[in-house]
Amino acid sequence: MQHSEGQKNQPIEILTVGRITNEKFVNLYEMRYRDKIGREKTWSYASRSDPPKAETGRFDAPDAVVIVAFHETSGRLVIIKEFRIPLAGWLYGFPAGLVDEGESIEACAERELYEETGLALARIRRVSPPIYSSSGLTDESVAMVYADCVGTPSDHAAGSAEDIEAVFVSAADARDLCARRDIAFDVKTWLVLEAFGVSGKI
Amino acid sequence: MQHSEGQKNQPIEILTVGRITNEKFVNLYEMRYRDKIGREKTWSYASRSDPPKAETGRFDAPDAVVIVAFHETSGRLVIIKEFRIPLAGWLYGFPAGLVDEGESIEACAERELYEETGLALARIRRVSPPIYSSSGLTDESVAMVYADCVGTPSDHAAGSAEDIEAVFVSAADARDLCARRDIAFDVKTWLVLEAFGVSGKI
Numbered sequence: 001m002q003h004s005e006g007q008k009n010q011p012i013e014i015l016t017v018g019r020i021t022n023e024k025f026v027n028l029y030e031m032r033y034r035d036k037i038g039r040e041k042t043w044s045y046a047s048r049s050d051p052p053k054a055e056t057g058r059f060d061a062p063d064a065v066v067i068v069a070f071h072e073t074s075g076r077l078v079i080i081k082e083f084r085i086p087l088a089g090w091l092y093g094f095p096a097g098l099v100d101e102g103e104s105i106e107a108c109a110e111r112e113l114y115e116e117t118g119l120a121l122a123r124i125r126r127v128s129p130p131i132y133s134s135s136g137l138t139d140e141s142v143a144m145v146y147a148d149c150v151g152t153p154s155d156h157a158a159g160s161a162e163d164i165e166a167v168f169v170s171a172a173d174a175r176d177l178c179a180r181r182d183i184a185f186d187v188k189t190w191l192v193l194e195a196f197g198v199s200g201k202i
Numbered sequence: 203m204q205h206s207e208g209q210k211n212q213p214i215e216i217l218t219v220g221r222i223t224n225e226k227f228v229n230l231y232e233m234r235y236r237d238k239i240g241r242e243k244t245w246s247y248a249s250r251s252d253p254p255k256a257e258t259g260r261f262d263a264p265d266a267v268v269i270v271a272f273h274e275t276s277g278r279l280v281i282i283k284e285f286r287i288p289l290a291g292w293l294y295g296f297p298a299g300l301v302d303e304g305e306s307i308e309a310c311a312e313r314e315l316y317e318e319t320g321l322a323l324a325r326i327r328r329v330s331p332p333i334y335s336s337s338g339l340t341d342e343s344v345a346m347v348y349a350d351c352v353g354t355p356s357d358h359a360a361g362s363a364e365d366i367e368a369v370f371v372s373a374a375d376a377r378d379l380c381a382r383r384d385i386a387f388d389v390k391t392w393l394v395l396e397a398f399g400v401s402g403k404i
Contacts, residue, residue, distance in 0.1 A: 011365075012287075012365055014290050020223055020230075021222055021246075023230065023246045024246070026230070026248065026339055028223050028225065028228070028230045028248065029288075030225075031290075033287055043287040043288070044223075044225045044226070044227060045228065045287070045288040046228065046230065046248035046340065047288070048339070052288070053289070054287075054289065054290035059289070059386065083214050084338065085214075085216075085245040085247070085256075085338075086233070086245070086247040086256060086338070086339075086341040087255070087256065087261070087334065087337055087341055088216050088255075091334060091337050128380075129382070129383045129387065129392075131386075131387045131388065131389040131392045132289065132388050132389060133335050133339070133389055134336065134340070134388075135288055135289055135293050135295065136287075136288070137228055137248060137250070137288075137342055138288060138336070138339060138340070139288040139289055140336055140339055144389075144392075144393070163214055163238055178330075180331070184333075184337075185333045185334065186333065186334050186336075186337060187333040187343075187344060190330060190331075191346070191393040191394060192393060195397040198401070199400070199401070
């Protein structure tokens with residue numbers, strides 16, 4: 001279902017990518033490009049990669065993993081309640097974290113799940129391709145790791161500066177949580193919990 | 203399931219929020235805060251709001267709407283293939299866009315669906331609370347609008363500089379698309395299509 005394109009239209013062309021800031025974990029970039037009708041324009045966006053992916057072409061490696069962990073003995077999904085600085089408050093989300101240099105997606109999922117909840121990853125069911133968080137705003141991508149986990153939640157492994165609480169969620173809990181407007185939810189977590197609330201499965 | 207906290211721990215405290223850049227659509231901010239064990243630290247993040255939400259407390263209004271549109275006569279979900287500047291390439295996503303000043307979520311959904319696909323919003327099934335795109339990186343939130351739509355896709359309403367193609371997706375298409383590693387997917391779209399591939403419903 002290709003759009004018809006007028007004769008004067010041409011493919012969008014990237015001209016330059018420039019870094020605006022000099023931060024450690026995330027920077028703002030400005031891209032100059034030529035639009036479909038030949039006008040030069042700019043687009044500002046955030047990236048965790050320096051240089052950003054549009055410059056390196058490294059779109060194959062996700063910035064972070066997000067772990068959808070099903071706790072076998074309780075039959076519940078594991079989410080976390082975490083203090084998020086940009087929200088100046090608490091967020092319900094999945095255990096997640098940035099992939100270390102040279103770390104595999106599977107190793108990162110196992111490490112982050114343990115660090116954030118004390119639970120052990122038992123087996124990975126499937127892993128998504130790198131998928132994009134909000135592609136108008138950032139080139140950040142994540143891999144969703146669907147897994148089974150075992151153990152009892154504890155915070156002994158968490159960094160002392162992190163404020164994280166593990167929450168076990170049944171399908172009925174998921175339906176209740178998704179309907180609440182007094183709590184903040186990560187978008188991925190809300191979407192997976194909505195489906196889990198209906199099917200009871202991941 | 204509250205974590206036990208040592209005596210020296212205290213709640214995380216926000217100290218200041220400062221803007222680092224001076225861009226029109228998105229800026230980088232640096233937040234100074236005191237962590238659980240009393241150390242002063244900084245956190246850099248991107249925001250579309252100026253001042254950012256941590257300063258204004260306006261967490262109730264989503265930055266953008268994302269439209270999950272079910273096309274009644276064809277029984278398919280509507281997604282778009284769109285050129286995204288930060289990815290320097292094509293992305294499969296849902297029709298979506300920023301909420302204009304004073305615009306309702308419902309009006310924004312109807313406008314963006316029409317502008318990006320030429321389809322008409324027939325009825326809204328449900329709307330999510332504002333949910334967060336990637337809360338370590340940004341305070342951006344979106345409302346997911348689940349709706350039925352009618353009409354035939356066309357590009358007559360699209361801005362001339364936008365490069366967008368509507369794609370109709372059956373449950374079988376959704377299963378195929380979600381497994382592909384040669385295309386870039388928005389995370390919300392991938393998650394909804396994965397569930398749609400199993401249930402055939404939204």
